[in-house]
Amino acid sequence: MSGKVFIPQDKLASALERLNEKVPVWVPVSQGADRWGIDFKPFRAGMVPVMDRQSTALPKEVIFPQVQTLMTFEYVKAPEDPGRVQLKLEEPPEAGNALVFGARPCDVRGFFTFDRVFTEGPFVDNQYKDRREKTLFAVLLCREADEACFCSSVGSGPADTAGGDLWITPVEGGYVVEGLSERGGSYVQLLGDPATEEQAAAASRSQEEVSRQKVGSLDPSGVVQGQKDRFEDKDFWRSMVNQCLGCGVCTYVCPTCYCFNITDEMRHSRGERMRSWDSCMFAVYTQEASGHNPRPTKLERYRNRVGHKFSYFPEKYDGMIACCGCGRCIRSCPVSIDIRKVVENLKERSHACA
Amino acid sequence: MSLLSERLGWIVFEAETKRLHELVKAVLPELDGIVGWEQGFDALHATPVFVNREEDVHRLMWSPLCVHNLSGYLVKTPPFLPRDEGRKVGICVKGCDSRSLVALEQEKFLGRDRLHIFGIPCEGTVDWRRVMKKIPLRGVSSVRREGPELKVEDSRGVHSLPWEESLARRCLRCAHPNPLVHDVLVRDPVEPRIKKDEAYGLVEEMDQKSLEERLAFWSAELDRCIRCYACRNACPLCVCQDRCIVETRDPKWLTQKMGISEKFMFHMIHSLHLAGRCTECGECERVCPMEIPVTLMKEKLNQITREILGYEAGIDSQLVPPLLTFNPGEHEL
Amino acid sequence: MHAHNPYLPELATVQEVIGETHNICTLRVVLNDPEKMKNFQFTPGQVGQLSIFGVGESTFVINSPPTRMDYLQFSVMRVGEVTQRIHLLNAGDQIGVRAPLGNGFPFEEMKGKDILFVGGGIGMAPLRTLLLFMLDNRQDYGDITVIYGARSPHDLCYSYEFDQWRSGGANLVLTVDTEHPGWKERVGFVPTVLKEEAPSAHNRVAIVCGPPIMIKFVLFGLKELGFEDDQIISTLEKRMKCGVGICGRCNMGSTYVCLDGPVFTYSELREMVPEL
Structure with missing residues (x-):
């Protein structure tokens, strides 16, 4: 490890400029002068990262772009017989390296859900794996948990460094940065001058203090049974999510939502097959060509969403909950549906049944 | 009903909320339910709620955080409409929301006679993002209006913001704060902000x-x-x-x-x-x-x-x- | 584990297109790479994703058996965008194939047993692969009874093969919903014919595939005949995209139809969340 360095607040932009020369950096920036939201964008000179609140949109985009070309294709005339048409397929080029600066523990945690699905087989998603291996995370000690956050309830916490390569700790006047992985460590010196003893100690104190915090009070145990007991209880689901608008916000701002669509686009004789984020909250998500839909209303769709995260995923992947507790689905929901309330109620009903 | 705001510390217009409860209780037996608002997950958010039992009426509230236009629930699948001819559903509307009801009636998506409308003259709704942008809040415990100011209490103390600066853009350009259609009004009409x-x-x-x-x-x-x-x-x-x-x-x-x-x-x-x-x-x-x-x-x-x-x-x-x-x-x- | 791009299809050439009914056609397809065609291995019941590049992919069972590898056969009912385009294909056209995917029938466990196939309409496709596989290994199985029905004689697929199936050792019972001029086989709904045939449930496996309403009443019939849940096998259909257990949409609870299915025993289906 290369020790700790200190980046003064006013030198953050220039530190990122140096870093960006070595590896393309993504930073959280404001969505506009009078906007509350922040968003991860590729760093450009002059950008001022906003480090004091969680982003609305996600660094998920870096590893799992909202739209990604799976292959390109072209219909061509067969050279030996122009009357015959042949097909040429091409795979997209490999991804480059990237570093996400200022990701929060929940942002990084989200990829743990992806990893199980995309890299553990039986089929491995090579494009995801490629980007995942080439993306580093400078994870920020999170001191900004709000009423929607519950990361400590789902196996993480505001001082979680799992999956991080660098650790950023805000201190008076700037940030102390230290390496967490070998690859991350190699960038530490570049970012600033060695931290003074006071700065290093302040960082450690802050880390200890934050790591003692428990963010959220949800207890997801017993939900698997609750989901089974209440699966066909329409009144229950109606009472939980009747106000749902059926939009895709909760899924698109979710660090663990990975479901995607595959569509073809073609102009003249060439085109591409691409995948794009899809949402289980959309009506057409499961609608079959015949018109039949196994999840015909928002109730079945929401039931699947909460089931997927808190029941089905744990059943399939050794108890792992497919939720990182970032609270974005709660905060960004146009009608403030609270997934914690649904989970709690599923449990209570199941206790009541038992 | 003072319990409501004491218990939750959330922005509730007590007089209006109390009046709403009374008005709802009076007609609830004739309705197949009512859609209104209740407190959401934190002090800055309300959430739509469907009520059809008297014991749930206390969940209904009115405050400037009741931002949602509920009229969409009447037409979107599954539509919140009375089951039988001659029955009604109740709906809470602000001035702006009432115009959606009129428009839906104009386009024959709704029959006025199927609705019991609780109209709420509105002095503007709060845009929580705008508030957060002005005051980066941590752990909001209460939000209330005091005259020309919005007072917000969080883990670091009480902050205030001029009322106008807390309002959503749509509210700053609102010429119809009073419901255009209603069966009852929950409070007295208010002056439009603009023409x-x-x-x-x-x-x-x-x-x-x-x-x-x-x-x-x-x-x-x-x-x-x-x-x-x-x-x-x-x-x-x-x-x-x-x-x-x-x-x-x-x-x-x-x-x-x-x-x-x-x-x-x-x-x-x-x-x-x-x-x-x-x-x-x-x-x-x-x-x-x-x-x-x-x-x-x-x-x-x-x-x-x-x-x-x-x-x-x-x-x-x-x-x-x-x-x-x-x-x-x-x-x- | 597959290290390559799991979404990348093999290019293939349409060898032959057979019109089965007014809305079903059968494709015989050969992979362009002769090595890959030669080494192609699969289990009866496994599926493939057919690609029309520029339109999309759709899932179909490989309905030829692994014992007959001159081509891979798929039968396609015209319902959506991709299937409409498949119906326009001619011999020599290029398509993409991702196969084999899914689990297939447990044919090893069926050895030494009597077999009952119950099919309706296009539902005969997944049964055909197993039926032909069994006929090609006739000594491994006991009685093989096939009850196959459709609305009319024109709606029966593979009618040009029925004689072969019979001569190969299958007891083939054909039925159509109503009388038709020249039709010499049975008349009546599949569940009714099942009742009339009343094959013994003893040491027998029933494989059922067809429209949901037929399956529902066939299940009642099989129960009456004494079939246990784990003696009944069916295949599921869901809207699929990736076909490899990643994209998320074909789940029923924690079961992914594309990966864990499409073949399930009725006892497995009963354990799953009811979201058909």
Whole structure:
């Protein structure tokens, strides 16, 4: 490890400029002068990262772009017989390296859900794996948990460094940065001058203090049974999510939502097959060509969403909950549906049944 | 009912909430339920609630955090409507929301006689993002209005913000704060903030820009669109629902690509489908997680509708919206 | 584990297109790479994703058996965008194939047993692969009874093969819903014919595939005949995209139809969340 360095607040932009020369950096920036939201964008000179609140949109985009070309294709005339048409397929080029600066523990945690699905087989998603291996995370000690956050309830916490390569700790006047992985460590010196003893100690104190915090009070145990007991209880689901608008916000701002669509686009004789984020909250998500839909209303769709995260995923992947507790689905929901309330109620009903 | 705000510390207009409870209790037996608002997950959020038992009436509330236009629930699947002829459902509406009811009635999606409308004259709704932008809050425990100020208490103390600065953009340009249709009013009518003629300031400002500047503005705004379609789903007048152009592959209007042209196409079609119909409730803009001023597009079309046809949607249920009819004698067009 | 791009299809050439009914056609397809065609291995019941590049992919069972590898056969009903385009294909056309995917029938466990196939309409396709596989290994199985029905004689697939199936050792019972001029086989709904045939449930496995309403009443019939849940096998259909257990949409609870199915015993189906 290369020790700790200190980046003064006013030198953050220039530190990122140096870093960006070595590896393309993504930073959280404001969505506009009078906007509350922040968003991860590729760093450009002059950008001022906003480090004091969680982003609305996600660094998920870096590893799992909202739209990604799976292959390109072209219909061509067969050279030996122009009357015959042949097909040429091409795979997209490999991804480059990237570093996400200022990701929060929940942002990084989200990829743990992806990893199980995309890299553990039986089929491995090579494009995801490629980007995942080439993306580093400078994870920020999170001191900004709000009423929607519950990361400590789902196996993480505001001082979680799992999956991080660098650790950023805000201190008076700037940030102390230290390496967490070998690859991350190699960038530490570049970012600033060695931290003074006071700065290093302040960082450690802050880390200890934050790591003692428990963010959220949800207890997801017993939900698997609750989901089974209440699966066909329409009144229950109606009472939980009747106000749902059926939009895709909760899924698109979710660090663990990975479901995607595959569509073809073609102009003249060439085109591409691409995948794009899809949402289980959309009506057409499961609608079959015949018109039949196994999840015909928002109730079945929401039931699947909460089931997927808190029941089905744990059943399939050794108890792992497919939720990182970032609270974005709660905060960004146009009608403030609270997934914690649904989970709690599923449990209570199941206790009541038992 | 003082318990409500003591227990939760949330912004509740106690007198109005109490009155609402009384009014609801009085008619609940004749209704197949009522849709209103209750407290949400924190002090800055309310959430829609469906109530059909007397013991749940206490959950209903009124406050400037009751931001949602509930009229969409009456028409979107599964529609919240009375089961039998002769029965009614109850709905709580602000001035802006009531115009959606009028528009839906104009388009024959709703029968006025199926509704019991609890009208709430409104002094504006709070935009929580705007508040957070002004005061980065941590652990909000209470929000209340004190005269010209919004007072917010969080883990670091009490903060105040001029009331006007806490309001949603749609509320700052609201000329109809009092419900246009209602069976009962929950409080006394309030003074409109502006006259309707003054509502298109931002549109006029945009019109001053060159085409290139406008393109740059919308390109930057729409670049953030994540195509979650919250704007569409929250719109009470977006009635195509699961037959939307964004999802049909045949004919195929849009691809799944994330380019500006795709996003622009969607928002343009959304706006054009609302031309002469949009009541400017501002829900599309409120629900946008990426804070894109999408209502502005509809405002422009409404401004044109006003100028050319002298028509304003959602005001008079007896009028036929101009784009839903054809008059061969029309010479302005 | 597959290290390559799991979404990348093999290019293939349509060898022959057979019109089965007014809305069903059968494709015989050969992979362009002769090595890959030669080494192609699968289990009866496994599926493939057919690609029409520029339109999309759709899932179909490989309905030829692994014992007959001159081509891979798929039968396609015209319902959506992709299937409409498949119906326009001619011999020599290029398509993409991702196969084999899914689990297939447990044919090893069926050895030494009597077999009952119950099929309706296009539902005969997944049964055909197993039926032909069994006929090609006739000594491994006991009685093989096939009850196959459709609305009319024109709606029966593979009618040109029925004689082969019979001569190969299958007891083939054909039925159509109503009388038709020249029709000499049975008349009546499949569940009714099942009742009339009343094959013994003893040491027998029933494989059922067809429209949901037929399956529902066939299940009642099989129960009456004494079939246990784990003696009944069916295949599921869901809207699929990736076909490899990643994209998320074909789940029923924690079961992914594309990966864990499409073949399930009725006892497995009863354990799954009811979201058909």
